Amino acid sequence: MKAVGVVVEYNPFHNGHFYHISQSKSKSNADVVIAVMSGHFLQRGEPALVDKWHRTKMALQNGVDIVIELPYAFCTGHATFFAEGSIQLLEAVGCANFAFGSEEGSIDPFINTFTLLKTNEERYNALIKQYVTTGISYPQSLYKAYEELRQKEINQTIDLSKPNNILGYHYIEAAKRLNLRIEPMTIPRIQAGFHDDINSDSTIASATGIRKAIFEGQSLQEIEQFVPNESFKLLEDWHKQYNTFMHWETFWPYLRFAILRNTPEQLTRFADVSEGIEFALIKAAKKSSSFSQFMNLIKSKRYTWTRLQRMVTHIFTGITKEQLHNSANPSYIRLLGMTKNGQAYLSQHKKQFQLPLISRVASTKDPMLLLDIRATEMFALGVELSSGRQIALDYQTPPIRL
Amino acid sequence: MKAVGVVVEYNPFHNGHFYHISQSKSKSNADVVIAVMSGHFLQRGEPALVDKWHRTKMALQNGVDIVIELPYAFCTGHATFFAEGSIQLLEAVGCANFAFGSEEGSIDPFINTFTLLKTNEERYNALIKQYVTTGISYPQSLYKAYEELRQKEINQTIDLSKPNNILGYHYIEAAKRLNLRIEPMTIPRIQAGFHDDINSDSTIASATGIRKAIFEGQSLQEIEQFVPNESFKLLEDWHKQYNTFMHWETFWPYLRFAILRNTPEQLTRFADVSEGIEFALIKAAKKSSSFSQFMNLIKSKRYTWTRLQRMVTHIFTGITKEQLHNSANPSYIRLLGMTKNGQAYLSQHKKQFQLPLISRVASTKDPMLLLDIRATEMFALGVELSSGRQIALDYQTPPIRL
Numbered sequence: 001m002k003a004v005g006v007v008v009e010y011n012p013f014h015n016g017h018f019y020h021i022s023q024s025k026s027k028s029n030a031d032v033v034i035a036v037m038s039g040h041f042l043q044r045g046e047p048a049l050v051d052k053w054h055r056t057k058m059a060l061q062n063g064v065d066i067v068i069e070l071p072y073a074f075c076t077g078h079a080t081f082f083a084e085g086s087i088q089l090l091e092a093v094g095c096a097n098f099a100f101g102s103e104e105g106s107i108d109p110f111i112n113t114f115t116l117l118k119t120n121e122e123r124y125n126a127l128i129k130q131y132v133t134t135g136i137s138y139p140q141s142l143y144k145a146y147e148e149l150r151q152k153e154i155n156q157t158i159d160l161s162k163p164n165n166i167l168g169y170h171y172i173e174a175a176k177r178l179n180l181r182i183e184p185m186t187i188p189r190i191q192a193g194f195h196d197d198i199n200s201d202s203t204i205a206s207a208t209g210i211r212k213a214i215f216e217g218q219s220l221q222e223i224e225q226f227v228p229n230e231s232f233k234l235l236e237d238w239h240k241q242y243n244t245f246m247h248w249e250t251f252w253p254y255l256r257f258a259i260l261r262n263t264p265e266q267l268t269r270f271a272d273v274s275e276g277i278e279f280a281l282i283k284a285a286k287k288s289s290s291f292s293q294f295m296n297l298i299k300s301k302r303y304t305w306t307r308l309q310r311m312v313t314h315i316f317t318g319i320t321k322e323q324l325h326n327s328a329n330p331s332y333i334r335l336l337g338m339t340k341n342g343q344a345y346l347s348q349h350k351k352q353f354q355l356p357l358i359s360r361v362a363s364t365k366d367p368m369l370l371l372d373i374r375a376t377e378m379f380a381l382g383v384e385l386s387s388g389r390q391i392a393l394d395y396q397t398p399p400i401r402l
Numbered sequence: 403m404k405a406v407g408v409v410v411e412y413n414p415f416h417n418g419h420f421y422h423i424s425q426s427k428s429k430s431n432a433d434v435v436i437a438v439m440s441g442h443f444l445q446r447g448e449p450a451l452v453d454k455w456h457r458t459k460m461a462l463q464n465g466v467d468i469v470i471e472l473p474y475a476f477c478t479g480h481a482t483f484f485a486e487g488s489i490q491l492l493e494a495v496g497c498a499n500f501a502f503g504s505e506e507g508s509i510d511p512f513i514n515t516f517t518l519l520k521t522n523e524e525r526y527n528a529l530i531k532q533y534v535t536t537g538i539s540y541p542q543s544l545y546k547a548y549e550e551l552r553q554k555e556i557n558q559t560i561d562l563s564k565p566n567n568i569l570g571y572h573y574i575e576a577a578k579r580l581n582l583r584i585e586p587m588t589i590p591r592i593q594a595g596f597h598d599d600i601n602s603d604s605t606i607a608s609a610t611g612i613r614k615a616i617f618e619g620q621s622l623q624e625i626e627q628f629v630p631n632e633s634f635k636l637l638e639d640w641h642k643q644y645n646t647f648m649h650w651e652t653f654w655p656y657l658r659f660a661i662l663r664n665t666p667e668q669l670t671r672f673a674d675v676s677e678g679i680e681f682a683l684i685k686a687a688k689k690s691s692s693f694s695q696f697m698n699l700i701k702s703k704r705y706t707w708t709r710l711q712r713m714v715t716h717i718f719t720g721i722t723k724e725q726l727h728n729s730a731n732p733s734y735i736r737l738l739g740m741t742k743n744g745q746a747y748l749s750q751h752k753k754q755f756q757l758p759l760i761s762r763v764a765s766t767k768d769p770m771l772l773l774d775i776r777a778t779e780m781f782a783l784g785v786e787l788s789s790g791r792q793i794a795l796d797y798q799t800p801p802i803r804l
Contacts, residue, residue, distance in 0.1 A: 254659050257783050261660065261720030263772070286779075318663030370665075377688075381659050 001345045004030035005090030005098040005182070007070070007083075007171070009038045011048050011211070013058035013231045016101075016190065016204050021063040023187045024099035032065040032345045034093055036086045037336065038075035039372055040379035041317070043082050045309025047379055049211065049245040050238045051391045053400060056337040060402040061230040065342030067400075068093065069334040072371040073324055076313050083170035084178065089330050091182045092354040098182055100171055103162035105188030110165075110172045112155040120149055137301065164189055198226060214245055242387040248291040248309075251382040255316045256294075259285040271314035271324040277303065281312075317378045319371055331368050333357045337400030361394045403747045406432035407492030407500040407584070409472070409485075409573070411440045413450050413613070415460035415633045418503075418592065418606050423465040425589045426501035434467040434747045436495055438488045439738065440477035441774055442781035443719070445484050447711025449781055451613065451647040452640045453793045455802060458739040462804040463632040467744030469802075470495065471736040474773040475726055478715050485572035486580065491732050493584045494756040500584055502573055505564035507590030512567075512574045514557040522551055539703065566591055600628060616647055644789040650693040650711075653784040657718050658696075661687040673716035673726040679705065683714075719780045721773055733770050735759045739802030763796045 004024050010017060025033050037059065039052050048055065056067045074085025090098050104110065117124055124145055131141035143160060150157050158165045172184055190204055198205040198213045205213075205226040213222050220239060224232050235245075244250055259267070259281055267278040277298070284297035298308055314324070333355050338346065350357050361373060373394045380391045406426050412419060427435050439461065441454050450457065458469045476487025492500050506512065519526055526547055533543035545562060552559050560567045574586055592606055600607040600615045607615075607628040615625050622641060626634050637647075646652055661669070661683055669680040679700070686699035700710055716726070735757050740748065752759050763775060775796045782793045 253783075253787055254656075257656050257659065257780075257787075258663065260779055260783065261776075263725075266720075266722075318668075320668075323665075374663075377662055378659075381655075381662065385655055385659075 001031040001348055002029065003032045003034050003066075003093065003095045003345060003349075004028040004185075005034045005036065005093070005095035006064075007086040007090070007098070007100065008035045008059070009042050009048070009075075009207070010035075010055045010059055011038075011042060011207050012050065012227060012235055013055065013062060014205065014207060014210055014227045016206070018062050018228055019190060019204070020099070020101050020187055024097075024185070025063065027187070028097040028099060028185060030097065032341055033063060034066045034068065034090065034095055034342075034345075035059055035064045036070045036089045037067050038070050039072060040375050041072065041076050041313050043075060043077075043079075044306050045076065045311070045313045046248060047246045047251060047313075047382065049214070049247070050235065051379065051383070052336060052376075053392050053397060054234050054238055056400050057402070058228075058231040058234055060337050060339050060342075060400065062228050065339045065345065066093070067336040067338070069336050069372060071330060071332075071334070071368050072317075072319070072375045073368055074330070076310055078307075078310075079167060079170045080174070083167070083174040085330055087171055087174045087180060087182065088178065089333060089355075091180045092330065093333055094349050094352055095182055097185050098171065098175075099185040099187055100164070100168045101189045102158075102164045102168040102186045103189055104158045104165050104168070105186060107184055107186050109156045109158045110168060110184070110186065112153070113150075113157040113160070113169060114172050114176060116149060116153050116155075116157055117146070124149055139304075198223065200225070202226075211247075215247065242383055242389055242391075244386055246379070246383060246386075248312075250386040251316060252291045252294075254378075254382055254385060255291070255312060256285050256288070258315050258318070259312075267315070269320045269322075270311075271319055271321050272307070272311040273315065277308075277311065281315075316382075317371075317375050319374065323367065323371060330355060331366055334361075334369070334372065335359050335399045337402065339402045343401070359399050403433040403750055404431065405434045405436050405468075405495065405497045405747060405751075406430040406587075407436045407438065407495070407497035408466075409488040409492070409500070409502065410437045410461070411444050411450070411477075411609070412437075412457045412461055413440075413444060413609050414452065414629060414637055415457065415464060416607065416609060416612055416629045418608070420464050420630055421592060421606070422501070422503050422589055426499075426587070427465065429589070430499040430501060430587060432499065434743055435465060436468045436470065436492065436497055436744075436747075437461055437466045438472045438491045439469050440472050441474060442777050443474065443478050443715050445477060445479075445481075446708050447478065447713070447715045448650060449648045449653060449715075449784065451616070451649070452637065453781065453785070454738060454778075455794050455799060456636050456640055458802050459804070460630075460633040460636055462739050462741050462744075462802065464630050467741045467747065468495070469738040469740070471738050471774060473732060473734075473736070473770050474719070474721070474777045475770055476732070478712055480712075481569060481572045482576070485569070485576040487732055489573055489576045489582060489584065490580065491735060491757075493582045494732065495735055496751050496754055497584055499587050500573065500577075501587040501589055502566070502570045503591045504560075504566045504570040504588045505591055506560045506567050506570070507588060509586055509588050511558045511560045512570060512586070512588065514555070515552075515559040515562070515571060516574050516578060518551060518555050518557075518559060519548070526551055541706075600625065602627070604628075613649075617649065644785055644791055644793075646788055648781070648785060648788075650714075652788040653718060654693045654696075656780075656784055656787060657693070657714060658687050658690070660717050660720070661714075669717070671722045671724075672713075673721055673723050674709070674713040675717065679710075679713065683717075718784075719773075719777050721776065725769065725773060732757060733768055736763075736771070736774065737761050737801045739804065741804045745803070761801050 006024055021033050040048050042048055059067050070086055074082050127145035127148055128141050131144050146160055160166055198209045203225050210223050210226055264278040267273050280298050284294050288294035376394050383391050408426055423435050442450050461469050472488055476484050529547035529550055530543050533546050548562055562568055600611045605627050612625050612628055666680040669675050682700050686696050690696035778796050785793050
C-alpha cells in the first residue's frame with residue numbers, strides 16, 4: 001500500500017484541510033493518508049482548542065487514515081525543528097510522499113529556492129549580516145537578503161513573504177539536509193489567506209480565522225459552514241462538556257502562578273527563557289489579570305509573539321532546557337488513531353518502520369515521550385480548572401479506531 | 403519602657419490569646435507587648451485563615467502593641483528552628499521577658515528539664531538510640547527516653563506529652579543555647595486543650611477547635627463567643643469579601659498543578675522534599691481531587707502530617723532547599739503594625755535594636771525577606787483563585803497603625 005504524509009495541527013479541522021487531504025491523496029496516487037499531528041500545544045506556542053483525541057477523530061472522519069503524534073519537543077519548536085521532526089516521522093512510517101499546502105502551489109520553485117540558497121550560502125550569509133548591521137530585524141534581513149539573491153535567478157523561486165511558503169520551505173530543507181527518501185509535493189491553498197477573518201460567502205476559512213470567530217463570535221454556529229459536519233458535531237460536544245474552548249486565557253491563572261513561583265534566575269531553567277526576558281515576565285505577570293494584558297506588556301521588537309508564547313508554553317508545562325535538549329530526533333511513532341484502511345497499512349508495513357510503534361503508553365522512560373505525557377497532564381489540569389471536568393489522559397487512552 | 407514578647411500565629415485571634423496577653427503584661431510588669439507573628443504560612447504547614455494584615459489588626463485591637471513578622475524561613479520550620487527565630491527576634495527588639503503559654507504553668511520545671519537533659523546528654527542519646535532500635539518511632543523514642551531519665555530526678559520537670567509544654571521547652575532551649583539575655587516566663591493555659599473541639603459552655607476554645615468549627619460548622623456565629631468582638635468583626639469582613647477562609651482545600655488546584663509540573667527528581671529541589679517521598683507525592687496528586695484525599699494517600703508512619711504539610715508548603719511557594727538554607731539567623735525586624743503605645747516604644751528604643759527595622763518593603767535583596775514576599779504573593783494568588791479578589795501585597799502595605 002502506498003502512503004502520503006501530511007503535517008497538521010487541525011486546530012480545528014476545517015474544509016480547507018479536507019480539500020488538502022483529498023488533493024494530496026489523489027495527486028500522489030496514495031492508498032492511505034498519514035497525518036503527523038501536534039499534541040496539546042501548537043507551533044505558535046498555544047494550547048489547542050480541544051484535546052488531541054477529539055482532533056484525531058476529526059481527522060479520521062475526514063480522509064486521514066492514520067494519525068501519529070508529533071512529540072512536544074518538536075511541535076513547540078521553531079520552524080526548522082518542527083519540520084525536521086515531522087518529516088522524519090513521515091519517512092519512518094514509510095510514506096512515499098509528503099504533501100504540504102502553499103501559496104506557491106507547485107514544487108519546482110521550492111527546489112529552485114533551495115538550490116539557489118545552498119549554492120550561494122556564503123553570499124546569502126554576508127547579505128544577511130549586512131542588513132542586520134543597518135538595524136533591520138533578523139527575519140526582515142533574511143527576507144531582504146533572499147530577495148536580493150533571487151533577482152538574478154532565472155529559474156522560478158518562491159515568495160518567502162507568504163507564511164505557508166515559508167513552512168513548506170522548511171520541510172524541503174529538512175528533507176534535503178537529512179537525506180530523506182520521502183518525495184515532497186505541494187498543493188495550492190485555496191481562497192482563504194492565513195490570517196484572514198472568516199467570510200460568510202465562502203466555505204473555506206483559515207484555522208486562525210475560525211479560532212478568532214470562535215472566541216469573538218456570538219455563537220458556534222458562525223463557523224458551521226467552514227468545517228465538515230462531523231467536526232462541527234465534535235466541537236459542539238466538546239463545548240457542551242467543557243463549557244469553553246481552550247486558549248491561554250483559560251489557562252492564565254495557572255500560567256501566572258507558574259511564573260510568579262520563581263525567582264528570575266529560576267525562571268531561566270525553563271526552555272527558551274533567557275537574555276533577561278525573565279525579569280519582564282515576572283513584572284508583567286504581577287500586573288496582569290489576563291493573558292492578553294500580560295502579552296501586551298512583554299511584547300517588544302526583539303521578541304515575536306510566537307517566540308514569547310513558546311516560552312510561556314514551556315513555563316506552563318514546567319519543561320526545562322535540559323529536558324527539551326535531551327531530544328534530538330524522534331525516538332518513537334506514537335499512534336493516536338486509525339481507520340480500518342489505516343490498520344491494514346500498519347499490518348502490512350509496520351515491520352519495516354524505522355522506529356518503534358507505540359499504541360499504548362505504559363510506564364516509559366523515554367525522555368521525549370515523558371514530555372508528551374506531561375504536556376497532556378498540564379493541558380488536562382487547565383481544562384479541569386476552567387470546566388471542573390476531566391479529559392482522557394495518555395496512560396488511559398488506546399488509539400482511536402474508526 | 404519595658405517590653406514583654408510573645409510568639410504567636412493568631413489563626414484566628416481568640417479569647418485565650420487575650421488572656422495570655424494580659425497575663426503576660428501584668429506578670430512581667432511590662433509597658434508594651436510585642437508579638438512575633440507568623441506570616442501567611444504557619445508552623446503546622448498550613449496557610450493562615452486570613453491574611454497577615456487582618457491578623458495584625460486583631461492583635462493590635464486586643465492588647466498587643468507591636469506586631470513583627472516571623473520570617474517564612476522560621477515560621478514553616480520544625481520546632482527548634484521556629485523557636486530560635488522567634489526568640490532571637492524578641493531579643494533583637496529589646497524585650498526583657500518572653501512569655502509562653504503552657505500546660506505546666508510555672509517556669510522552674512522547664513529550667514529543671516533543660517538542666518536534666520543537658521547534664522545527662524550522653525545517657526539521653528543512648529536511651530533514644532536503644533528505643534529506636536526496638537522499632538519505636540523517633541518522637542516516641544525521645545519521649546520514652548525522657549520519661550526514663552525523669553523518674554530519677556528529684557526536681558520537678560515538665561510533662562513532654564503536652565503540645566504547649568513541648569513548644570515552650572524549645573523556646574527555653576533556644577534561649578539557653580544562643581545565650582540570650584531575654585528572661586522566660588510561662589502563663590498557664592486555661593480550660594481548652596490544644597486539640598479540643600469547641601464547647602458552647604465556655605468562652606475559651608483552642609485555635610484548632612475554632613478552625614474546625616469554621617470549616618465544619620453551619621455558620622460563623624458558632625465561634626462568636628470564643629473570640630473578641632473586634633476579631634469577630636474582622637473575620638466577618640474577610641468572609642464577606644473573600645467568600646471563604648483559606649486552607650489547603652482552597653489552594654488545592656494550584657498545589658496539585660505545582661506538584662504535577664515536576665519530574666520526581668525536580669520535586670526534590672523544593673525544601674524538605676527527599677527520601678523518595680517525591681514519587682508518592684506525584685502519584686497521589688494525580689489521583690486526588692481534594693487536599694484531604696491527597697493527604698490520606700501520602701500519610702504514613704514515617705511522615706507526620708505536619709512534616710508532609712510543611713513539604714507541600716514549600717512546593718506551593720516554590721521555595722527550594724537552596725533558598726531556605728540561605729537563611730540562618732533573622733536578618734531584619736519586619737514591622738507589621740503598632741499602636742500609639744508601640745510607636746512610643748519604637749521611638750525610644752529602635753536605636754538599640756540589634757537588627758534593622760523594616761517598615762516598608764521597598765526593593766530588597768535580602769534573601770530571607772524575598773521569601774516572605776514570595777509567600778505573600780503565592781497566598782494572594784490562592785485567595786484570588788478561590789474568590790476572584792485581591793489582598794494587600796507586601797510592597798504596597800505600610801505598617802498598620804492603631
